[in-house]
Amino acid sequence: xxxxxxxxxxxxxxxxxxxxxxxxxxxxxxxxxxxxxxxxxxxxxxxxxxxxxxxxxxxxxxxxxxxxxxxxxxxxxxxxxxxxxxxxxxxxxxxxxxxxxxxxxxxxxxxxxxxxxxxxxxxxxxxxxxxxxxxxxxxxxxxxxxxxxxxxxxxxxxxxxxxxxxxxxxxxxxxxxxxxxxxxxxxxxxxxxxxxxxxxxxxxxxxxxxxxxxxxxxxxxxxxxxxxxxxxxxxxxxxxxxxxxxxxxxxxxxxxxxxxxxxxxxxxxxxxxxxxxxxxxxxxxxxxxxxxxxxxxxxxxxxxxxxxxxxxxxxxxxxxxxxxxxxxxxxxxxxxxxxxxxxxxxxxxxxxxxxxxxxxxxxxxxxxxxxxxxxxxxxxxxxxxxxxxxxxxxxxxxxxxxxxxxxxxxxxxxxxxxxxxxxxxxxxxxxxxxxxxxxxxxxxxxxxxxxxxxxxxxxxxxxxxxxxxxxxxxxxxxxxxxxxxxxxxxxxxxxx
Amino acid sequence: xxxxxxxxxxxxxxxxxxxxxxxxxxxxxxxxxxxxxxxxxxxxxxxxxxxxxxxxxxxxxxxxxxxxxxxxxxxxxxxxxxxxxxxxxxxxxxxxxxxxxxxxxxxxxxxxxxxxxxxxxxxxxxxxxxxxxxxxxxxxxxxxxxxxxxxxxxxxxxxxxxxxxxxxxxxxxxxxxxxxxx
Numbered sequence: 285x286x287x288x289x290x291x292x293x294x295x296x297x298x299x300x301x302x303x304x305x306x307x308x309x310x311x312x313x314x315x316x317x318x319x320x321x322x323x324x325x326x327x328x329x330x331x332x333x334x335x336x337x338x339x340x341x342x343x344x345x346x347x348x349x350x351x352x353x354x355x356x357x358x359x360x361x362x363x364x365x366x367x368x369x370x371x372x373x374x375x376x377x378x379x380x381x382x383x384x385x386x387x388x389x390x391x392x393x394x395x396x397x398x399x400x401x402x403x404x405x406x407x408x409x410x411x412x413x414x415x416x417x418x419x420x421x422x423x424x425x426x427x428x429x430x431x432x433x434x435x436x437x438x439x440x441x442x443x444x445x446x447x448x449x450x451x452x453x454x455x456x457x458x459x460x461x462x463x464x465x466x467x468x469x470x471x472x473x474x475x476x477x478x479x480x481x482x483x484x485x486x487x488x489x490x491x492x493x494x495x496x497x498x499x500x501x502x503x504x505x506x507x508x509x510x511x512x513x514x515x516x517x518x519x520x521x522x523x524x525x526x527x528x529x530x531x532x533x534x535x536x537x538x539x540x541x542x543x544x545x546x547x548x549x550x551x552x553x554x555x556x557x558x559x560x561x562x563x564x565x566x567x568x569x570x571x572x573x574x575x576x577x578x579x580x581x582x583x584x585x586x587x588x589x590x591x592x593x594x595x596x597x598x599x600x601x602x603x604x605x606x607x608x609x610x611x612x613x614x615x616x617x618x619x620x621x622x623x624x625x626x627x628x629x630x631x632x633x634x635x636x637x638x639x640x641x642x643x644x645x646x647x648x649x650x651x652x653x654x655x656x657x658x659x660x661x662x663x664x665x666x667x668x669x670x671x672x673x674x675x676x677x678x679x680x681x682x683x684x685x686x687x688x689x690x691x692x693x694x695x696x697x698x699x700x701x702x703x704x705x706x707x708x709x710x711x712x713x714x715x716x717x718x719x720x721x722x723x724x725x726x727x728x729x730x731x732x733x734x735x736x737x738x739x740x741x742x743x744x745x746x747x748x749x750x751x752x753x754x755x756x757x758x759x760x761x762x763x764x765x766x767x768x769x770x771x772x773x774x775x776x777x778x779x780x
Numbered sequence: 781x782x783x784x785x786x787x788x789x790x791x792x793x794x795x796x797x798x799x800x801x802x803x804x805x806x807x808x809x810x811x812x813x814x815x816x817x818x819x820x821x822x823x824x825x826x827x828x829x830x831x832x833x834x835x836x837x838x839x840x841x842x843x844x845x846x847x848x849x850x851x852x853x854x855x856x857x858x859x860x861x862x863x864x865x866x867x868x869x870x871x872x873x874x875x876x877x878x879x880x881x882x883x884x885x886x887x888x889x890x891x892x893x894x895x896x897x898x899x900x901x902x903x904x905x906x907x908x909x910x911x912x913x914x915x916x917x918x919x920x921x922x923x924x925x926x927x928x929x930x931x932x933x934x935x936x937x938x939x940x941x942x943x944x945x946x947x948x949x950x951x952x953x954x955x956x957x958x959x960x961x962x
Contacts, residue, residue: 295940296941330897330947330948335916335917340814345824350802350828716825
């Protein structure tokens, strides 16, 4: 018995007694292998540790809410609980933030871009003279320190980010304005004005989230129309999260992907693989301004792979430093790492053991997109095998823990894109969970989060609360998980 | 009334029977979800969502339903769905900035055994955390765990082995951070 087999049996015997012969062989191995014996002791101790974790008490509020739901025979919208808490917290946050977030971070010390059109403003003062060292935040003495710390952090970060960060205002100058500076990456006369837009959410002493509008004063220049996906009327709405990993520690400031209006991204073109499955018609609406093409250096692909009922769902997360259209392809392939074989082109199936590849075209209006494919029927070896995703020359590779089941050695292994568009009629909505029941569509439930855009057929934004039973909707999104029905919506169009 | 009878009544629309099932599983499901997501309020939200989903779907289940496995399956899917959604949001650093390597160490220094376990659970894939919690914290049998996941017992054993190895590695990593901090 080798060590790998022995360790597997050590794990197995935590779940059920081993048959006599394997048990005897394992005992012999453990007696002669100190490493495996230590592994056995450790794994048992760790699992005992998990078993000993204390339970948390059940919440009476949940009990009341579920009882009310049952009493109403399921018709009553769910409310209370977190929803109520969020509202209360939001009110608190509003009180703290509303004035505070109008903090004007005048871009002190910005290098002058005197040749930019409309640049009639006087040169900016020095950074030290104008930087808002402490934002004018009407904090109360009893407020949690998170607010003061976080707002200080926000002030400092924004000042730098707007001028120099990868998503800096320079990206949003029109091409002729860029050219006029004679600088490939002009640093504009920029000032960030951050205003509070929506309710914030107090999550804990160590984290809160809020939606802010970041508008950038480009010294009279207008943002390029091609960047309208992220900048709507000169405003770039983002979620900002302040988070620290330990009480008393420093806050880290995180910026969400851009939140864009529906139609900011054209529907993906069908690929051979995607067109094999029925899809809903493309969402109607105004023709959006095209996003600029992505540059290789802006992109980062990462991969995950999860097993599901004999297949493997491969998710390629493509993130971009700027909003852009990935006019190239995301290529997902199965490759032998030894020879790094990859088949170019849009091919949905190859041989049973050879490399397979599929492609998808995506837009990145959220500065991120996920391309999900299902890999089925693999009858080849796992030695040296890897999943590779290529995005404009950027490569990510992953050796999966599991491989698809071999269903038929005579049939090709396949990769197919997961469907991303559905339509159906709303049966009910849940305001607190922000879900929509769509029983007539195979997806069942649509989950809405803060990055979801909702609009009518003309492209006018709608609130979640405006959705009503009987509405016919088109949904673009991703499966919430491969193990459960439902999707996370990126965009919803209401056809009234 | 035994559970089988309660489930039968609840499937027929008996709200009192469903309330009894709720009382049996509310605590365990909340604990399970709390260990999955690490946030008490969120665990309550997800528990509520779990039971609301269960109430809505119970009438469409088969008479031989294994309620225990079924309710854990709903809870698992609800939690994984939430975690995936959170991951999909893809928070990006506001500024490249400098990472805070010392933060983990400071945190680890104060950690007790339970916190180490919680932190290690949070560092592994949610699907791995889920299977370990089902099997060891919630005490489901191998067969029940497999049932929750919709896989065969043999597949569940393979996943458990991988999950245990991943957890041990994560635990050692967290514990090492604590040691280094001293």
